[in-house]
Amino acid sequence: MTDKKRAVVLVSGGLDSATVLAMARADGYDCYALAFDYGQRHRAELHAARNVAEISGAIEYKVIPLDLTAIGGSALTDANIAVPDHSDAPGIPVTYVPARNTVFLSIALGWAEVLGAESIFIGVNAVDYSGYPDCRPDFIQAFETLANLATKAGVEGGGLRVVTPLIDLSKADIIRKGIALGVDYAQTVSCYQADDGGQACGRCDSCFLRRQGFDAAGVEDPTRYQ
């Protein structure tokens, strides 16, 4: 146990959370990486999450099993709902998982309290929050308010912060930031329906935004496509 400040960092195996983890480390935090085995369509992202946590020097990596398929309601947690190809249709997409970030942040909050961590990092960003309600700044602000009412640390201690270093960045900015911090994006998997080897479909929204990001950043896309 060091005297450094501690953070719980939500990791998914994707590009965004790998960047967040590198940023939290660069900010001087001892990082505790938290992932969820929530019934997502493929295992490749959890494999990637573990790799990324190890490479980035996280103190601990924890996977919580939480079967969100018991609730369903999303293309990501219900095998009967197909993942659509990228489209620019307005509204909340079918890949939205009901209350997912609320649930993930809540469990991160519990672990933060046990660890005495002062911050929770989550990689929500501007590109995502156009579609998902639980990626918007006012959602994050409401969660931070809740966190400080919900816990011993909030009520008796120094309080908890929810840190969203990507929230105002474009995908290209995120990639530039990560490259500068030495993130190896070849280790990350963003695709909603990657195969077991972590190869991406190249067609879903997540693949589309990722590829566009590498293009805009002028960085060669290291993604392995099917």
Place this chain on the structure above:
Amino acid sequence: MTDKKRAVVLVSGGLDSATVLAMARADGYDCYALAFDYGQRHRAELHAARNVAEISGAIEYKVIPLDLTAIGGSALTDANIAVPDHSDAPGIPVTYVPARNTVFLSIALGWAEVLGAESIFIGVNAVDYSGYPDCRPDFIQAFETLANLATKAGVEGGGLRVVTPLIDLSKADIIRKGIALGVDYAQTVSCYQADDGGQACGRCDSCFLRRQGFDAAGVEDPTRYQ
């Protein structure tokens, strides 16, 4: 599927949530009972939760496995921390499970969204919130605000309410209310360390408050003690 309004009701197998379920039914809701297998010390409360949900006419009863022992930090989720006997010591007791109600409400929120439910019922009450930060009215209010920012239903739909019908009631009031609605408290288990048959220790905080409640209500205590 009926046209009746729907509610997700958090149930634990204990006295309070059995009363809440009866109250939600009496208010005309189709009730979807939600319990968690979170690593609690005994299985008797989940057995009780299923019984109570069936007897009270819940449309569905769902148990979500969620291993909070992976996080620990409480006498209820860490076998190395003993459950203390009742005491009047001030402060947050060791039976407090970090962020438990935040986590439970978050998952209830996800299910409510999938069901199109308009309300989530939770049995927090005045006796409990003296010690646990996540049983206080301002915590509940903050969660309701969050819920309406976090979800499709909140952003695009009619909104979600978090209903706490016990919040201002004493244990005796709760028991009187439940008796009037036909709740069979012999089916409920409140003890933090009941045996596999659901028999209570009679010594922990939860047993103490429950027994005191029956005394004050002038109702014979149907609890089976060890």
